[in-house]
Amino acid sequence: MPFAFRCVLMFGIGRSVRKFSCLVPCLLLLGAFSGCSFACAAPTAEQCAIIAEQTKVIEANPKDYKAYFRRGRAYFDCKMYQESERDCLKGLSLNSKFQYLWILHADNCFMTKDYLLSLEAVREAQRVGPYRALMSGLEAANLSLLSRDQECFDFCDREIKLSPGIAALYYFRGISGHKLHMARRQVIADLEKAVQLAPDEVNYANALHRVSGVNSGLGKH
Numbered sequence: 113m114p115f116a117f118r119c120v121l122m123f124g125i126g127r128s129v130r131k132f133s134c135l136v137p138c139l140l141l142l143g144a145f146s147g148c149s150f151a152c153a154a155p156t157a158e159q160c161a162i163i164a165e166q167t168k169v170i171e172a173n174p175k176d177y178k179a180y181f182r183r184g185r186a187y188f189d190c191k192m193y194q195e196s197e198r199d200c201l202k203g204l205s206l207n208s209k210f211q212y213l214w215i216l217h218a219d220n221c222f223m224t225k226d227y228l229l230s231l232e233a234v235r236e237a238q239r240v241g242p243y244r245a246l247m248s249g250l251e252a253a254n255l256s257l258l259s260r261d262q263e264c265f266d267f268c269d270r271e272i273k274l275s276p277g278i279a280a281l282y283y284f285r286g287i288s289g290h291k292l293h294m295a296r297r298q299v300i301a302d303l304e305k306a307v308q309l310a311p312d313e314v315n316y317a318n319a320l321h322r323v324s325g326v327n328s329g330l331g332k333h
Contacts, residue, residue, distance in 0.1 A: 129292045143191045155186075155235060162182060167183065170183070180200070180202050180206070184200045188200065189225075191223075193224050196220050197217070210240075210241075211240050211242070217237075218247075228258060231251065240252075248275060249280030252271075252281060252285075255288075256287055266331070279307075279309035279310035282309075283316055286299045286303040300323060304320060
């Protein structure tokens with residue numbers, strides 16, 4: 113899978129504790145999305161074990177929405193997005209207030225290019241749970257891919273005041289500002305800030321390099 117800005121959360125109890133990553137595939141916004149394969153990846157032994165274990169849990173208790181989340185997350189890691197989404201929607205039908213399921217729903221929709229539904233899901237996730245700031249990058253990504261550039265710029269501008277340490281917000285504000293023909297120095301300043309906050313993300317550096325060219329192509333999907 114291409115580079116993704118990850119917000120890592122923890123979920124579970126005891127030996128079932130797992131890292132949960134909210135994906136923000138920033139590279140996709142620089143034109144790499146068309147080359148991304150959605151073919152199923154061969155499940156790892158760990159993923160197979162999680163799927164088998166959570167299937168048993170579901171068979172024993174069909175109303176265990178957390179088991180649907182865990183299995184859905186394992187399917188997602190295998191790029192089995194249809195299976196993941198099926199578990200996600202079942203879990204939401206059992207508990208629509210469980211934020212992790214909404215985040216997984218948003219991720220599934222993003223990876224299958226349903227950006228509007230992903231946007232709706234991430235906003236619902238923010239409404240029902242505490243992890244709002246950690247999902248702001250995904251909301252900005254959806255707005256950018258939907259070409260809602262002014263809304264994306266305004267959203268990032270607001271969120272940066274609340275969470276000034278999130279590199280993705282500067283990145284997307286820079287992209288939106290570029291597409292809106294805002295001052296070049298402002299766009300460059302945003303991309304420089306994104307690089308400063310996330311120096312290992314080559315996509316930010318590439319965007320900064322591209323916006324300096326005559327035909328940067330920045331923001332083309």
